[in-house]
Amino acid sequence: xxxxxxxxxxxxxxxxxxxxxxxxxxxxxxxxxxxxxxxxxxxxxxxxxxxxxxxxxxxxxxxxxxxxxxxx
Numbered sequence: 001x002x003x004x005x006x007x008x009x010x011x012x013x014x015x016x017x018x019x020x021x022x023x024x025x026x027x028x029x030x031x032x033x034x035x036x037x038x039x040x041x042x043x044x045x046x047x048x049x050x051x052x053x054x055x056x057x058x059x060x061x062x063x064x065x066x067x068x069x070x071x072x
Contacts, residue, residue, distance in 0.1 A: 018055040018067040023048045 016034040023030045030048075037045065055067035 017069055018057050018062060019059075020056045021048070021053045021067070022056070023051050023053040 018034055020034070021032050021037050023032070032040070037048075040048070052064075055062050055064060057067075
C-alpha cells in the first residue's frame with residue numbers, strides 16, 4: 001500500500017455507450033450526442049430520462065439497458 005499517492009480511477013461516463021439520444025417527437029424533438037447529454041445538468045438529464053428517450057449507436061436503435069450500462 002502506497003500512502004500519499006493518488007491512483008486514477010476510471011471516470012464515470014468516460015466511454016460512450018451510445019452515439020445519440022433523441023428525446024421527444026416532432027417539433028419538440030431534441031437530439032444530443034453522448035458528450036452533450038453528459039454535460040447537461042443532472043436535473044435536466046433526469047427530466048429527459050423520464051420521457052423514455054431513444055438511444056442510437058452507429059445509427060441503430062439500441063435498448064435503454066444497453067445505453068445506460070456504462071461498461072458496468
